[in-house]
Every structure is written in C-alpha cells, then in structure tokens.
Amino acid sequence: MYLHDLGMVCALGDSKANILAGWLAGNAARPVPPDWLDSAIPAFGVLTQLPAIPTSLKQYDCRNNRLLLSVLDQIHSSVSKAMARYGAERVGIVVGTSTSGIAEGEAAVQALQAIGRMPTHYHYKQQELGGAAEFLAAYLDIRGPAYTVSTTCSSSANALASARRLIRLGVCDAVVVGGADSLCRTTLEGFFALGALSKTTCNPFSKNRDGTVIGEGAALFLMTRDPGEIALLGVGASADAYHISAPRPDGSCAYLAMQAALDDARLKPEQIDYINLHGTATWQNDAMENRAVGQLFGSDTFCSSSKPSTGHCLGAAGALEAGLCWVLLSDLHQESRLPPHLWDGEPDPDMVRLHLVGLENQSLKPLQYCLSNSFSFGGNNVSLLIGHP
Structure with a gap:
C-alpha cells in the first residue's frame, strides 16, 4: 500500500522538513521534567502550540487529540481529496495510542479529591482509548471503519498493518492512519x-545505558x-509471550518479525539501506535487539535509534519512526547522509557490532528501502518495511 502524505509533530519540531533537518543534524533537546510533575523525571515534550479542539467536539478535548489535530492539519488537503474521490464511507481511520487523554483523567480525579x-x-x-479514532472520524465526517489500536509501544505500527489490511480486504479505498501519545503522570x-x-x-546500545526517556x-x-x-512494502509481527514487560532475551521473536517483513516485501537483508532501531536504551531491550539485528543483518547495514532526539513516544513511536523513514525516502531528503546514532560511543562488550551511523556525514547511494522496529510490552513485535516500490 502507498503512503501518499504524512503529518508529524514531536520534540524535534512540527513539520516534516524541520524534523528531518534536526534529526540529520543530530539535534537533541535536553529532556526536562514537565512543570506539572512533582518528581524530577525527564521527558521530551512537544513545545509548539497545538490547535484547539472545536467546541462542537469538546467531549474529545485532550492534549492527545490536539496532537492528532496538529498533524491532521498538515495532510488535510490530501485527506479531503481522497474523501471527494472515494466517498466518506470508503475512507477509514486507524489510530494507535497507549495514553489517550489519561492526563485529563488524572486532573479530573485530582479535582474530585480536592473539591x-x-x-x-x-x-x-477525553481519556477513552477509542476516543482518538472517534474524534478524527467526527472531525472529518468520515463514515468508514474507525478504531483505535492499543498494544503499548507497538500500537501505531500495528495500526499501519491494520490499515493495510482494510484496503487489501476491499473494506476501504483510503485510510488515515498513525498514532499519538501525550505525556501523563501514569x-x-x-x-x-x-x-x-x-x-x-537516552544512551542506546552503550555499556553505560541506564534506561529510556519518555x-x-x-x-x-x-x-x-x-x-x-513511497509504499509500505512489508509488515512483520510476532509475539514473545515471555514476560509482561521484559522481552525474550535471545531476540528470537524480534528476529521473526524482521524476517517476516523482509519476506512480505520479497527482499533480502542486504537490500535494506537503513534500520531505525527500536533502541530504547533499556538494558534488556537493547541487548535483545542487538542480538536479533546482528544475527539477521550482520554489521554492514546502517542503523541508528531516533529516541535520543524524540524520546520514546510509546503508542506514537511506531508511526512516528515509520514517518522518519518516510521523510528519509522523500524528496525532502536532498543530503547524502543518514541520521546519526546519538550515544556516548562506549559499546557494550557483550553486544555484537552493528553499523551505527556516526555524526560525520555519510556518503551513500540514494535510499531505496528502510526498516523500522517497534518492540512492545508482552513481546508484541512489529517491523515495518518502507521503500520505493
């Protein structure tokens, strides 16, 4: 299936061009604790002003949906043309999220306790998980299938797989698909x-890594x-069922997800130009992903983690990181370099060597295929292969 347009917002910026430029330059804002949080937990917040939810849809008014509205605004013209061409009944919506508007629910409970x-x-x-897709459907007056996927960190990667399925099955002719997650105390x-x-x-794949930043x-x-x-050429998914939060240590199921994406696209590992690693900088997840990527791709494929620049955006990570691959493949990317892997440069001696992109400019051929990994709680693994068909 073809990915015709994209809207993005994250700690790097609020447009495709700004996000790409900052990512390629190795920009990373210093994560800071949100001003509404009582503890000193650093996080990557979106600093740009977000659009207001219309009064007619005030029951959906939450930061999560304002994030969605900000990226919808970037592709609104393309969506309107698709609705005019196919009809509102033939356009669907699939959104991934893990937080929805929980922050608004937390504030409401605090008020309940106080007054x-x-x-x-x-x-x-405002906080119901399904509210994300409901809001977009109501805002756009789309009458095709509209639903939300919530599989924690792989939510919006699964949403892309679901959207492709809706079109392949003939249920929809077009799908607005992606994800959003907003910071909350929970x-x-x-x-x-x-x-x-x-x-x-975040210090992914370093011997000194001590965890992720949300x-x-x-x-x-x-x-x-x-x-x-640009097309979604391959999707691979697997399930560890190993532990409620820890991944299977040997990386075997992550390997299966990546291999399935390659098989789906009918490509071989050596054809992949770049891998956007899940790269959370947590001790177990990095070790697992290192084993899986090393076993399947060896040490020649360029790769990096974008989380030191964006933070781990949880339910939005799958779509956001697939979007980062999309902009690398798009006409916006005119430079002969790849996004650097930001870390302290001290490898873990227990890991195999991967070809982590350095800060220096990387001269390379035009990109054809990119792989993006999302590995979630409970071992819900999704790999998306995006490229020029």
Missing part, C-alpha cells in the same frame, strides 16, 4: 516504578492503493 466532584468540563471520551511514574527510565537521557508526539499518513512514490 468532591469532577470538573464540569471533564468527559470520559506513564512517567509507571515506567519509573519499573526502573526503565534514565535520570539523564516523549510525546503524533504522526498520521494517508494510505491508499493508488501508486505513489
């Missing part, structure tokens, strides 16, 4: 309780079967 009642402006739709303090957060910043962001694609320049 004995929920705020009058609070509505459960996520930050929950990951802190798991011992999965860094006290400073980020927020959103990305939406317009997917159709009409030929275009």
Whole structure:
C-alpha cells in the first residue's frame, strides 16, 4: 500500500522538513521534567502550540487529540481529496495510542479529591482509548471503519498493518492512519516504578545505558492503493509471550518479525539501506535487539535509534519512526547522509557490532528501502518495511 502524505509533530519540531533537518543534524533537546510533575523525571515534550479542539467536539478535548489535530492539519488537503474521490464511507481511520487523554483523567480525579466532584468540563471520551479514532472520524465526517489500536509501544505500527489490511480486504479505498501519545503522570511514574527510565537521557546500545526517556508526539499518513512514490512494502509481527514487560532475551521473536517483513516485501537483508532501531536504551531491550539485528543483518547495514532526539513516544513511536523513514525516502531528503546514532560511543562488550551511523556525514547511494522496529510490552513485535516500490 502507498503512503501518499504524512503529518508529524514531536520534540524535534512540527513539520516534516524541520524534523528531518534536526534529526540529520543530530539535534537533541535536553529532556526536562514537565512543570506539572512533582518528581524530577525527564521527558521530551512537544513545545509548539497545538490547535484547539472545536467546541462542537469538546467531549474529545485532550492534549492527545490536539496532537492528532496538529498533524491532521498538515495532510488535510490530501485527506479531503481522497474523501471527494472515494466517498466518506470508503475512507477509514486507524489510530494507535497507549495514553489517550489519561492526563485529563488524572486532573479530573485530582479535582474530585480536592473539591468532591469532577470538573464540569471533564468527559470520559477525553481519556477513552477509542476516543482518538472517534474524534478524527467526527472531525472529518468520515463514515468508514474507525478504531483505535492499543498494544503499548507497538500500537501505531500495528495500526499501519491494520490499515493495510482494510484496503487489501476491499473494506476501504483510503485510510488515515498513525498514532499519538501525550505525556501523563501514569506513564512517567509507571515506567519509573519499573526502573526503565534514565535520570539523564537516552544512551542506546552503550555499556553505560541506564534506561529510556519518555516523549510525546503524533504522526498520521494517508494510505491508499493508488501508486505513489513511497509504499509500505512489508509488515512483520510476532509475539514473545515471555514476560509482561521484559522481552525474550535471545531476540528470537524480534528476529521473526524482521524476517517476516523482509519476506512480505520479497527482499533480502542486504537490500535494506537503513534500520531505525527500536533502541530504547533499556538494558534488556537493547541487548535483545542487538542480538536479533546482528544475527539477521550482520554489521554492514546502517542503523541508528531516533529516541535520543524524540524520546520514546510509546503508542506514537511506531508511526512516528515509520514517518522518519518516510521523510528519509522523500524528496525532502536532498543530503547524502543518514541520521546519526546519538550515544556516548562506549559499546557494550557483550553486544555484537552493528553499523551505527556516526555524526560525520555519510556518503551513500540514494535510499531505496528502510526498516523500522517497534518492540512492545508482552513481546508484541512489529517491523515495518518502507521503500520505493
């Protein structure tokens, strides 16, 4: 299926061009604790001003949906043309999220504890997981299938797989697909309780890595079967069922997901130009991914993790990182270099060597194929292969 347009927002910026430029330059804002959080947990927030939710849809008013609206605005013209061509009943929406508007729910509960009642402006739709897709469908007046996928860190990668399935099955002719996640106390303090957060910043694949840093962001694609320049060529998924939060240590199921994406696209490992690693900088996940990527691709394929620049955007990560691959393949990318892997340069002696992209300019042939990994709680693994068909 073809990915015709893309809207993105994250800690790197609020447009494809700005995000690409910052990523290629190795920019990384210093993560800081949100001003509403009582503890010193660093996070990557979106600093740009977000659009307001229309009053007619105020039951959906939450930061998560404002992130979605900001990226929808970037592709609104393309979506309108698709609706005019196919009809509102033939356009679908699939969104991935793991937080939805939990922050608004947290604020409402705090008010309940303080004054004995929920705020009058609070509505459960603000935090309901399914509210993300419902909001976009109502805003656009789309009457095709609209649903939300929530599989934690692989949510929006699974959403892209689901959108492709809707078109292949003939249910839809076009799908608005992607994901969003916003910062909230539940996520930050929950990951802190798991011992999965860094006290400073992401340092993926280093011997000194001490955890990830949570980020927020959103990305939406317009997917159709009409030929275009960039396509979702392969999808691979697997399930560890090994532990509720830890990955299978040997990386065997992550390997299966990547191999399945290659098989789906009918490509071989040596044809892949670049891998956007899941690269969370957590001790177990990096070790697992290193084994899987090393076994399948060896040490020749360029790769890096974007999380030191964006943070780990959880339910939005799959779509956002697929979007980063999309901009690398697009006409926006006119430079002969790849995004650097930001870390302290001290490899873990227990890991195999991968071809991590350095800060120096990398001269290479024009990109044809990129792979993006999303590995989630419970071992829900998704690999997306994006390229020029």
